[in-house]
């Protein structure tokens with residue numbers, strides 16, 4: 391046991407996987423985000439990145455588990471792995487159902503990401519791959535914070551699919567510092583993380599847009615000016631998700647940055663209370 395804590399999560403933070411099941415089949419066949427083809431394809435396009443991406447995150451953190459001595463961080467690593475494994479399974483199911491229902495080519499959609507992950511294993515050290523995970527976790531954490539803080543990003547969406555995204559956002563919030571703390575503990579540098587954020591942001595946006603284009607093309611809406619205009623408005627003006635996460639995104643470049651400098655545990659508490667109070671569409675089989 392080490393005298394120096396390696397976990398820098400707030401005192402009292404505890405988390406683990408929640409077993410959920412979401413009845414999403416019927417809604418996935420439709421433009422479930424308020425009837426908007428663009429918004430639907432934006433979220434569906436992101437979902438396509440999770441099964442492969444989250445496996446990469448799990449493996450990159452697991453690689454260093456033996457180098458960690460702080461029992462609290464070791465516990466958080468286990469919880470992180472368990473949460474991401476559940477996300478993978480839910481999004482794999484989501485993606486398979488979606489592609490089946492709407493005729494999208496899952497293999498083609500995942501190809502670029504699969505090739506890039508192969509590249510990362512060939513060309514990058516384990517510590518660089520972990521830096522990549524800290525960057526991706528920052529992206530998911532700031533997008534989750536935006537989605538959970540303001541109701542507008544999910545306004546008009548099918549309630550069951552929205553509840554899946556909110557549940558994922560809650561768990562991304564809880565484990566947002568795990569990869570970061572491991573990277574710091576094993577000697578990872580600020581420079582490695584900054585570099586990774588630039589690279590990963592570029593590829594995250596590129597892949598999501600590519601997936602979105604493949605889907606809109608299949609739906610016969612790729613050249614609809616109306617869809618693109620409303621999509622641009624959604625991302626950059628109102629609610630302006632990408633515009634609004636820009637400042638939180640930049641904070642990662644600060645020398646003394648840590649994900650829990652923004653303590654948003656109240657979002658988790660509020661969500662838990664809501665789950666307990668309402669007949670949520672998500673069913674707990676725990």
Ligand SMILES: [Fe+2]
Pocket residue numbers: 444473474477558562
């Ligand atoms: Fe996740």
Ligand SMILES: [Fe+2]
Pocket residue numbers: 447474527530562565
């Ligand atoms: Fe995550």
